[in-house]
Amino acid sequence: MSAINSTLYISHPSQVLSGAVTLPASKSESNRALIIEALSGAGSQLDNLSEANDTRVITRLLSETANELNAEDAGTVMRFMTAYLAVTGQQKIITGTPRMLQRPIGVLVDALRELGAQIDYLGQEGYPPLAFRGIDRNREYPATLKVRGDISSQYISALLMVAPLFPNGLTLELTGKIGSRPYIQMTLALMKHFGAEGHFEGNIIHVPPQTYQPASYIIESDWSGASYWYSMVALAKDATVELKGLRRNSFQGDSAIANIMLNIGVQTTYNANSVTLTKTNKNEVFAYDFSDCPDLAQTIAVVCAAKGIAAEMSGLESLRIKETDRIAALQQELRKMGGDLEDIGNGIFRVKPITNFAAGPVFDTYEDHRMAMAFAPLALVSKIAIQEPHVVRKSYPRFWQDLESMGFTLEAAN
Numbered sequence: 001m002s003a004i005n006s007t008l009y010i011s012h013p014s015q016v017l018s019g020a021v022t023l024p025a026s027k028s029e030s031n032r033a034l035i036i037e038a039l040s041g042a043g044s045q046l047d048n049l050s051e052a053n054d055t056r057v058i059t060r061l062l063s064e065t066a067n068e069l070n071a072e073d074a075g076t077v078m079r080f081m082t083a084y085l086a087v088t089g090q091q092k093i094i095t096g097t098p099r100m101l102q103r104p105i106g107v108l109v110d111a112l113r114e115l116g117a118q119i120d121y122l123g124q125e126g127y128p129p130l131a132f133r134g135i136d137r138n139r140e141y142p143a144t145l146k147v148r149g150d151i152s153s154q155y156i157s158a159l160l161m162v163a164p165l166f167p168n169g170l171t172l173e174l175t176g177k178i179g180s181r182p183y184i185q186m187t188l189a190l191m192k193h194f195g196a197e198g199h200f201e202g203n204i205i206h207v208p209p210q211t212y213q214p215a216s217y218i219i220e221s222d223w224s225g226a227s228y229w230y231s232m233v234a235l236a237k238d239a240t241v242e243l244k245g246l247r248r249n250s251f252q253g254d255s256a257i258a259n260i261m262l263n264i265g266v267q268t269t270y271n272a273n274s275v276t277l278t279k280t281n282k283n284e285v286f287a288y289d290f291s292d293c294p295d296l297a298q299t300i301a302v303v304c305a306a307k308g309i310a311a312e313m314s315g316l317e318s319l320r321i322k323e324t325d326r327i328a329a330l331q332q333e334l335r336k337m338g339g340d341l342e343d344i345g346n347g348i349f350r351v352k353p354i355t356n357f358a359a360g361p362v363f364d365t366y367e368d369h370r371m372a373m374a375f376a377p378l379a380l381v382s383k384i385a386i387q388e389p390h391v392v393r394k395s396y397p398r399f400w401q402d403l404e405s406m407g408f409t410l411e412a413a414n
């Protein structure tokens with residue numbers, strides 16, 4: 001199986017899962033390690049870099065000689081490269097897919113301009129594509145830079161990684177609600193690993209001037225990718241699945257999936273360098289704030305609908321500006337099976353449980369890897385189809401092969 005622009009029909013004859021999966025490495029960790037390595041100017045030993053397209057793209061762009069760089073649909077690449085190009089004083093253009101040109105970047109550009117970078121918008125103000133025209137290194141910059149924390153943490157991570165290079169370092173004051181906080185902490189943890197320490201207290205982050213030191217680092221497997229396996233275990237008749245390369249003390253906020261899934265009927269056992277998932281009892285209701293782990297929201301919405309759990313989900317504000325408007329996409333696709341994500345006000349959504357599965361649903365994926373992977377586990381409940389299955393390449397290119405190895409039947413049709 002593998003055809004671009006196809007429909008993938010998926011079923012699982014026994015509905016029993018047993019075996020081990022080697023997950024892809026985290027693209028978030030990989031892309032930070034690669035930017036820090038490039039800023040350090042010295043070769044670090046990075047092991048288990050992700051095969052995700054987002055990591056392939058940043059690897060390519062960091063050594064690209066052409067004037068125009070294409071970040072494709074990778075948010076981290078667009079945001080991290082923007083800070084990198086600005087601070088290294090390069091004269092380049094960065095662009096992306098049509099969707100990327102709708103994902104805001106003004107908060108980051110404003111901050112970099114205050115730091116002396118000359119950046120022009122080539123299209124709509126506040127959005128890519130961007131043109132970099134160098135940096136005024138002698139410019140005095142504010143002792144404290146105010147940065148909104150409620151749109152994307154990637155702006156903050158991007159600024160933090162370049163912060164040690166400034167003569168006085170950087171102090172960021174985060175304003176508004178801080179979303180995706182564990183990703184900021186991951187950035188600081190990796191910076192520290194490579195010899196540059198920052199301090200995060202309340203809403204203030206201070207990074208003194210420092211020099212990155214080369215170091216070796218083994219990228220952890222991707223907990224966001226693990227979440228789909230948790231869903232599959234929750235929906236299977238019986239299951240024992242080992243996920244390799246995951247750590248109990250992870251830098252990834254999406255490791256919260258282990259606790260969340262206790263509500264949905266999945267038990268996690270931590271081994272030396274893997275976790276084993278087995279089935280346990282589920283709760284009938286639960287509520288969770290996804291502000292720290294927005295990438296898990298689709299996984300949870302779909303599995304709860306399928307398991308008849310009326311979960312209350314909050315902290316989903318950032319979902320509308322990701323690879324697609326994920327709220328609208330979830331509502332549209334859940335309705336195909338008699339489910340829904342109901343807006344009950346104040347940013348809270350309730351999953352409407354599915355009572356009778358509509359037969360043979362065909363799910364659209366909106367150029368969003370997480371739509372494909374969040375709905376795929378439903379193949380354990382009924383035969384389903386996923387449109388444009390190649391979207392998984394953004395973070396988990398071997399996803400469909402891994403499903404096949406776990407007994408799923410996949411048939412591609414054009």
Ligand SMILES: O=C(O)C1=C[C@@H](OP(=O)(O)O)[C@@H](O)[C@H](O)C1
Nearest residue numbers: 028076152153154180183295318
């Ligand atoms: O820094 C990162 O690696 C990421 C941060 C999050 O984005 P936001 O900060 O925009 O929520 C997350 O959704 C994305 O997949 C990866």
Ligand SMILES: C=C(OP(=O)(O)O)C(=O)O
Nearest residue numbers: 073074075076295322323
């Ligand atoms: C939102 C995501 O990625 P990014 O913002 O880096 O494109 C994601 O992987 O779910």
